[in-house]
Amino acid sequence: IITLIIATLYCCQICAKGLVEKIRIYGVVKPKMISTSVALGTGLVHKLSSEIGNKIKPGDVLLQVLERETLRDYRSTISGFIAKVHVTSGAAISPGMPLVTVVNPNKKFMEVSLSPTDARKIDKGVTVETPGGLKIGKIERISPIIDPETGAVVASFDLYNKKYRIGEVLPIDIVLGERSCDEITTLSEAGSFGKSYSIEFVNNQDACLIK
Numbered sequence: 001i002i003t004l005i006i007a008t009l010y011c012c013q014i015c016a017k018g019l020v021e022k023i024r025i026y027g028v029v030k031p032k033m034i035s036t037s038v039a040l041g042t043g044l045v046h047k048l049s050s051e052i053g054n055k056i057k058p059g060d061v062l063l064q065v066l067e068r069e070t071l072r073d074y075r076s077t078i079s080g081f082i083a084k085v086h087v088t089s090g091a092a093i094s095p096g097m098p099l100v101t102v103v104n105p106n107k108k109f110m111e112v113s114l115s116p117t118d119a120r121k122i123d124k125g126v127t128v129e130t131p132g133g134l135k136i137g138k139i140e141r142i143s144p145i146i147d148p149e150t151g152a153v154v155a156s157f158d159l160y161n162k163k164y165r166i167g168e169v170l171p172i173d174i175v176l177g178e179r180s181c182d183e184i185t186t187l188s189e190a191g192s193f194g195k196s197y198s199i200e201f202v203n204n205q206d207a208c209l210i211k
Contacts, residue, residue, distance in 0.1 A: 019208045023174040027112040029164045033104035039093040043067035054082045062100040080104035111156045119153035127175040181208035
């Protein structure tokens with residue numbers, strides 16, 4: 001009986017052919033809270049009250065602009081740090097020009113651009129991990145449209161780990177789960193199975209083949 005059980009288990013292990021499908025892609029770390037003050041009128045930058053790296057809270061004055069002998073204060077609407085100063089003291093500004101950008105680095109998310117084919121494979125809630133297998137989030141948002149300029153579908157998720165710096169571009173794996181395969185082999189040996197098999201997907205150096 002023991003021999004029969006062992007033999008049955010061994011047979012099932014051979015017959016069951018499954019391989020975890022993953023989408024390897026690059027993601028960009030972005031801030032969830034970012035605010036850029038823009039010029040409301042024409043004038044001259046009278047005084048810059050902040051520099052890159054300065055800590056800011058809502059209501060703090062970022063700069064003063066002289067408009068027709070009147071000083072206008074531009075204040076921050078969020079807490080965070082000065083990420084970029086777009087103007088210099090004495091510079092002439094016009095409506096719509098960016099002045100100062102404030103970023104809150106405590107809340108970050110990662111954005112990825114998927115091909116329409118890959119986008120159709122994923123759903124909200126699928127796990128995202130590093131190439132080393134560390135889970136860093138779950139897909140939370142998937143755009144319903146294809147960007148006409150890039151031909152890509154944008155998806156994003158909040159990061160579990162806050163150590164990543166804003167602007168970093170990192171390789172990630174979107175884990176789609178285990179898929180059934182007719183054969184599993186190394187990518188280099190896939191051609192030896194002949195024309196009756198085709199590669200469904202690749203996980204690292206393993207290939208999932210279907211008839």
